Amino acid sequence: MNSxxxxxxxRYKGTFAxxxxxxxxxxxxxxxxxxxxxKISKLKAEHNEDVxxxxxxxxxxxxxxxxxxxxxxxxxxxxxxFEDLPIWNNYLRNADQLQESERPLKWFTASWLFTExxxxxxxxxxxxxxxxxxxxxxxxxxxxxxxxPEDNIYPSVIQLAMNAGRSAEKFSQLLQFSLxxxxxxxxxxxxxxxxxxxxxQLETIKSNILSNDDRQIYxxxxxxxxxxxTNQRRIDFVLDNIGPEFLFxxxxxxxxxxxxMANQIYFHVxxxxxxxxxxxxxxxxxxxxxxxxxxxxxxxxxxGRKVHQYIQDGxxxxxxxxxxxxxxxxxxxxxxxxxxxxSLEKSSLVILKGDLNYRKLIGDRNxxxxxxxxxxxxxxxxxxxxxxxxxxxxxxxxxxxxxSDELSKQDSNWMTCGxxxxxxxxxxxxx
Ligand code: F6P
Ligand code: MG
Numbered sequence: 001m002n003s004x005x006x007x008x009x010x011r012y013k014g015t016f017a018x019x020x021x022x023x024x025x026x027x028x029x030x031x032x033x034x035x036x037x038x039k040i041s042k043l044k045a046e047h048n049e050d051v052x053x054x055x056x057x058x059x060x061x062x063x064x065x066x067x068x069x070x071x072x073x074x075x076x077x078x079x080x081x082f083e084d085l086p087i088w089n090n091y092l093r094n095a096d097q098l099q100e101s102e103r104p105l106k107w108f109t110a111s112w113l114f115t116e117x118x119x120x121x122x123x124x125x126x127x128x129x130x131x132x133x134x135x136x137x138x139x140x141x142x143x144x145x146x147x148x149p150e151d152n153i154y155p156s157v158i159q160l161a162m163n164a165g166r167s168a169e170k171f172s173q174l175l176q177f178s179l180x181x182x183x184x185x186x187x188x189x190x191x192x193x194x195x196x197x198x199x200x201q202l203e204t205i206k207s208n209i210l211s212n213d214d215r216q217i218y219x220x221x222x223x224x225x226x227x228x229x230t231n232q233r234r235i236d237f238v239l240d241n242i243g244p245e246f247l248f249x250x251x252x253x254x255x256x257x258x259x260x261m262a263n264q265i266y267f268h269v270x271x272x273x274x275x276x277x278x279x280x281x282x283x284x285x286x287x288x289x290x291x292x293x294x295x296x297x298x299x300x301x302x303x304g305r306k307v308h309q310y311i312q313d314g315x316x317x318x319x320x321x322x323x324x325x326x327x328x329x330x331x332x333x334x335x336x337x338x339x340x341x342x343s344l345e346k347s348s349l350v351i352l353k354g355d356l357n358y359r360k361l362i363g364d365r366n367x368x369x370x371x372x373x374x375x376x377x378x379x380x381x382x383x384x385x386x387x388x389x390x391x392x393x394x395x396x397x398x399x400x401x402x403x404s405d406e407l408s409k410q411d412s413n414w415m416t417c418g419x420x421x422x423x424x425x426x427x428x429x430x431x
Contacts, residue, residue, distance in 0.1 A: 005366040006101045007111035008395060016394045016416045017112035021069065025119050028276065029066040032123060032138040033059050047132070054130040061126035065119070068107070075105045075118060080125045082272070084322040087336060088121065091327060113364040116275075117327040124272040137273045137280070146243030146277065147287055149294035154247060158299040161251035162306075166225070166259045172214040174252045176202055179209070179388040179421050181245030182354045210391075210407075211373075211398045213425035217349070217386050220427055221261045224348050235262035236347045236383075238324070239269055239284075240354030241277040246287055249353065250307055257310070264315055266347070271320040275356055284318055319343075329363040330380040344382035345429070351386045358389040358422070362397055373398035374426045381430035391420045398424050 010021035036055045044052040068075075077089045091114070095105045102111045128134050137143075157177050164170035180202075206212075224233055235256055237249055249267075256262040270278045279287075288311075291304025310316035323337035333341045344350055352361060362376040376397040377385070394415040396404070407414040414420060 001368075001371070004363075005368075006099065007113060007364045008366060008393070009101065009111050010108045010115065011101070018108075020112065021107055021115060025116065026066055026070060029062055029069075029119070029123070033062050033066075035138055035141075036062075051132045054133040057130060058126045058133065058136075061129075062123060065122050065126070069115075069119070070107075072106050072108045075107065075110065075115070078121065078125050080129055082125070082128060082322070084121075084326055087322075087326050087328070088118075111364065113329065113359060114327040117325070120274050121272070121325065121327075137282075139273055139276045143242045143277055143283055144286065146241075147247070147290060149291060149297050149300045154244075155297060155299045157248060157251050158303050161254045162258070162299070162303065164255060166222075166261065168215060168218045171218050171221075171255070173202060174248075174255050175214050175217070175388065175423060176206065176209070177248040178245070178252045178351075178353070179390065179423055180205070181248035182240060182388065182390045182421075183418050208419055209421045209423055210396075210403055211400070212423045213386070214423050216425045216427065217384075217423070220384055220425070221256075221349065225261055228348065230260060230263050232348070233260070233262050234264040234266065234347045236266040236268065236344060236350040238350065238352040238357055239267055239279045240357060242279045242283045242287060243277065245353065246279055246284075247291075250303065252351075253316070254303060254306065257315070262348075264317070265310075267316065267318045268324060269318055269320055270325050271322050272325050274325050281318055281320060329360045331363055331378040333380060333382075341382050347383040349384050349386060350382065351388060353388055355389055355392040358387050359393055359395065361385075361387055362395065364393075364395065366395060367397045369396050369399045369404040370401055371397045373424045374428070377426055379430055381426060381428065383429055385426045387422060387424045389422050389424075390418045391415050391422065392418050396422070398422070 008015065008017045010018040012018060036059050040052050040055050043055055075092065077092050078085055092105060095103055098111075102114070103109065105114070107115055123138065127136050127138070130136075157174075160170060161174060164174075235253070237253065239246065239249060253262070253265050253267075257265055267279075267284065269284055270280050273280065288304050288307050291300045292308060294300040294304070307316065311318065321337060321340045323333060323340050326336070328336050352358070361380065362373075363378065365376070367376050373387075374381075391414075396415065407420070411417070
């Protein structure tokens with residue numbers, strides 16, 4: 001391929017990007033505004049007028065943001081004190097260096113990746129500027145409602161994670177739970193019930209994994225198990241959503257750690273509230289604590305206690321980096337966040353979860369659907385990489401000939417319905 005394809009953008013009517021900017025993002029903003037409006041009288045009663053004033057100030061900024069989005073205004077520079085500010089404002093100032101199809105930087109003409117990320121960063125900016133509510137997480141209630149250990153629907157997965165020995169088949173099952181857990185991100189589906197579906201239907205829905213490199217991932221880990229000293233088997237998870245997905249990620253991590261396939265696990269979390277349900281440091285601890293006290297389900301509390309202990313012992317680490325919540329795709333990481341890139345180079349496997357990570361991996365570009373995954377990564381190859389993603393945005397690479405055409409005949413929404421998944425792997429580092 002001679003020239004690099006365009007990024008997805010709301011400039012193309014009928015695309016999911018267009019639908020997102022026109023319909024979905026205003027709804028997300030409205031929910032945040034409504035959530036705060038409902039709190040005002042309580043804030044007054046439980047705190048004071050000044051705290052309530054903070055909420056009113058945020059609401060007014062968010063209403064402005066929503067109006068600018070809906071009337072396709074130019075996107076302004078950010079003005080706050082968060083550490084990533086130069087990255088955002090450089091992007092905005094250097095817009096003339098972007099491909100022509102990504103300009104001007106207005107809501108319906110800029111790249112979708114930029115505008116969607118900007119909205120979440122804009123919400124955070126409005127909140128962090130306040131005195132009393134600066135650490136308010138507008139999605140916290142929704143996040144916490146998405147995880148109910150009392151439903152008792154997880155034991156079989158946890159038991160598998162805590163008991164199964166090293167085998168390609170068990171590994172593949174845990175990989176699939178971690179993959180399908182991604183179906184339930186709250187930015188798209190809201191608080192859906194995870195149901196027992198997954199546990200009973202794993203075999204049936206396996207054919208919905210349109211490209212499945214599980215065996216290659218396992219072989220690569222096996223190779224390391226035989227040939228690399230135990231103390232050099234770090235595995236990284238670039239986490240996505242709290243709730244069931246995170247629980248399944250912990251199960252996969254426990255399995256890898258317990259079987260010595262990893263001697264250290266790094267969990268990369270978001271440093272600001274992001275795409276509604278993404279895991280932040282506080283959410284990580286909240287879910288682990290919730291697991292620990294799930295008395296009706298002893299295996300969940302056992303796993304919770306184990307995770308807690310691993311964190312205390314420092315063999316599992318939770319790390320933040322504000323690069324994850326910029327608008328940049330991962331091809332830019334070496335330039336924009338070299339320390340993060342260098343750190344990932346020490347990993348023997350980086351597992352990237354979810355739809356947004358996938359979009360950033362392949363630059364949110366309109367590649368042919370059969371284009372090789374490895375090539376779509378361009379220069380982002382710090383370590384062997386595995387992407388576990390349910391398809392929720394209209395881009396994909398690495399499919400066999402004819403797959404995409406066949407699915408398009410069956411269902412025009414196949415790329416946005418979240419029914420299909422990918423487990424893709426790139427083994428080689430960029431040297
Ligand atoms: O494509 C739908 C969508 O909501 C995007 O807006 C966003 O990229 C993504 O899904 C969030 O999903 P995930 O939590 O899997 O990254
Ligand atoms: Mg997410």
